[in-house]
Amino acid sequence: MADGGSRFSRVLSVLAIVVLKCVTSNEGEFDNVIYDDGNNFDGFEALYRRFHNEFYAPAYPVENSFWRSPENLGEVSGVAVDLTGNVVIFHRGDRTWNYGTFNDNAEYQENYRGPIRDNTVLTLNPKTGEVVHGWGNQTFYLPHGIHIDPYGNVWLTDIALHQVFKFSASGEPQLVLGQRFEPGNDNEHFCQPTSVAVLPSGEIVVADGYCNNRLVLFDGRGNPKYTIDERLGWITLRVPHSLTILPNRQVCVADRENWRIVCLDVTFSGFSQNLEPPYSIRHRQFGRIFGIASYHGFIYAVNGMTSNIPIKGFTIDPVNQNITGIWGPESSSFKMPHAIAICPYGKALYVSEIGPNKIWKFDLVTKSN
Numbered sequence: 001m002a003d004g005g006s007r008f009s010r011v012l013s014v015l016a017i018v019v020l021k022c023v024t025s026n027e028g029e030f031d032n033v034i035y036d037d038g039n040n041f042d043g044f045e046a047l048y049r050r051f052h053n054e055f056y057a058p059a060y061p062v063e064n065s066f067w068r069s070p071e072n073l074g075e076v077s078g079v080a081v082d083l084t085g086n087v088v089i090f091h092r093g094d095r096t097w098n099y100g101t102f103n104d105n106a107e108y109q110e111n112y113r114g115p116i117r118d119n120t121v122l123t124l125n126p127k128t129g130e131v132v133h134g135w136g137n138q139t140f141y142l143p144h145g146i147h148i149d150p151y152g153n154v155w156l157t158d159i160a161l162h163q164v165f166k167f168s169a170s171g172e173p174q175l176v177l178g179q180r181f182e183p184g185n186d187n188e189h190f191c192q193p194t195s196v197a198v199l200p201s202g203e204i205v206v207a208d209g210y211c212n213n214r215l216v217l218f219d220g221r222g223n224p225k226y227t228i229d230e231r232l233g234w235i236t237l238r239v240p241h242s243l244t245i246l247p248n249r250q251v252c253v254a255d256r257e258n259w260r261i262v263c264l265d266v267t268f269s270g271f272s273q274n275l276e277p278p279y280s281i282r283h284r285q286f287g288r289i290f291g292i293a294s295y296h297g298f299i300y301a302v303n304g305m306t307s308n309i310p311i312k313g314f315t316i317d318p319v320n321q322n323i324t325g326i327w328g329p330e331s332s333s334f335k336m337p338h339a340i341a342i343c344p345y346g347k348a349l350y351v352s353e354i355g356p357n358k359i360w361k362f363d364l365v366t367k368s369n
Contacts, residue, residue, distance in 0.1 A: 058298045058315045061349045061362035063329045068129040069358035070122070076352035078146035079341045079359060080154070082169065085126050087341075087350055089359060090136075090146040090156060093118040097142060101160075106183040106191050106211050108141065108160040115139050121146070121154065121171065126348065129359065135171035145207075145242070145339070149198035157206075159192040164206055166222075175222050177206065185212045187224035197243035197251060205251055205266055207240040215240060215253070217266055228266060235262065235278050242339065244294040246318060252299060254289040255280070259306070261289060261299065263318055281321050285309060291340035291351070295364070298324070302337035302351055311337060313351065313362075329360055 075097075078090035093116040103109055119134030120143050142160035149155065152169040163178035183191040191211030198204055202220030214229035214237065230236040238257035245251055252263040264278035287306030292299055299316040303309065311334040315325035328334055336355035342348070342364070349362040 056296050056298070057366055058317065058324045059295070059346060059364035059366045060315070060325055061300065061313060061327045062365050063331060064348070064361040064363050065331065066127075067361035069360070070124065070129055070131050073122075073357045074116075074118070074120075075338075075354040076357055076359060077144045077338055077354060078156075079339045079350050079352040080146045080148045081126075081341050081343045081348075081350065082123070082148050083150075083152050083344060085343050085345065085347070086132070087124040087126055087129075087359065087361075088146065088148065088154065089122050089124065089352060090143045091120055091122065091357070092116065092143050093120060095142055097159075101142070102192075106162075108181060111141065111160070111181060113141075115141055116143075121156070121167075124359070126343070126361075129361070144193070145195040147196045147198065147243075150200065153198075155196040155198065155204075157193045157196060159194070159210065162190045162192060164190065164193055164196055164204075177204075177218065177222055183211060185214075187216070187227070190216075194239070194241050195243045197245050199245060199249060199251075199267065201249075201267070203267065205243060207243050207253065209240050213237045213240065215251070215266060228264075235264065237262070241289070242291045244292045244299060246294055246299075247297050250318075252292060252294065252318060254292045254301065256288050256290060256304075259286050259288060261292060261301065261316065261318075279321065281316060281318065283314065283323050285312065285326065286314070287311075290338050293340045293342045293349070295342045295346045300340055300342060300349055302334065302340050304337055311335070313337075313340075327362075329362075334360075 074092035076089050076091045080088045082088055115138045119137045120140050121136035122131050123133040125132050140158050144159045145157040147155040154167045156165045161180055162183050166175035167173055178190040190208045193206055194209030195207040204218040206216045208214050208216050214227050216227050217225045237255050240253045241256040242254035250263045251266045252261055255262045260280045260282045262278055262280045287303040287309035289301050290304040292301045299318055301314045313327045317324050336353050337351050338354045339352045341350050346364055349364055351360045
């Protein structure tokens with residue numbers, strides 16, 4: 001459990017958000033939700049739940065018909081939005097992931113090709129989709145996740161290098177976690193890490209996704225603290241693919257192969273008798289959840305190819321553990337969504353796809369009662 005000063009600052013953060021008064025919503029017609037939760041809310045969680053229910057309303061994503069995704073992209077594995085609202089994508093250039101890319105030990109088999117020659121990190125104009133800036137050439141081998149933290153730093157994961165990178169907004173290297181081309185499962189190694197999220201405290205959460213099925217927590221300087229995996233006895237992940245942070249500082253995970261979203265307090269996992277246990281949110285139409293993002297306490301998610309389940313976007317209320325909306329493009333349909341991001345000001349949402357190699361833009365519209 002957090003100490004008094006930390007708890008007080010968290011409550012103040014919620015109160016500050018509530019000042020930006022949103023309208024309530026009566027949506028929630030999708031009631032086929034299965035969840036396992038713990039209702040042991042302490043004072044802060046009860047306060048957060050109350051304010052969420054009284055003041056927050058989910059925004060509905062509507063396809064922006066004026067947006068044009070850039071052409072000649074590689075597989076767009078990641079999308080983020082910087083502090084000024086510019087779209088930033090992470091793509092694979094001329095590389096693809098197929099059955100021969102890794103051996104049985106998860107060792108990358110194509111390092112002889114050298115790093116990708118193209119700029120792999122591209123900044124796009126949020127109104128037009130035009131590429132305005134790029135960097136990251138001759139650096140990466142198989143890009144995956146991108147996250148922009150509250151200070152504008154860019155966090156990237158490369159599943160071939162088995163590493164996590166922190167760069168400044170202009171592309172200057174700041175920190176590297178993991179060992180180059182060395183898969184592993186200790187504190188110094190990752191195995192195909194998928195995603196990064198940085199907490200308001202500066203602590204770093206890495207989804208060490210495809211091989212290790214775990215979360216690894218680091219302090220702000222990159223020193224490992226502990227690992228969250230099935231050895232704790234209360235969470236078993238199967239490809240933690242994407243991360244997002246809620247206003248109450250819970251981290252939610254797209255637990256892809258378990259067809260669910262898991263939310264938990266990673267900061268105090270395993271160290272508090274009064275810890276609220278993790279809860280998972282499921283839905284009959286979820287299938288494999290690939291990407292998640294959040295805004296004002298609501299989660300926006302996209303699924304991917306799953307037998308007999310349509311590919312869609314979902315709006316999720318994690319406090320009440322229900323689905324408030326199902327959405328998607330109007331002009332055509334999703335093919336292979338992989339990642340999702342939301343503008344810091346809640347005006348737009350972006351979805352990247354692998355296969356079509358494109359980015360969709362959706363305007364976020366709040367419905368009034």
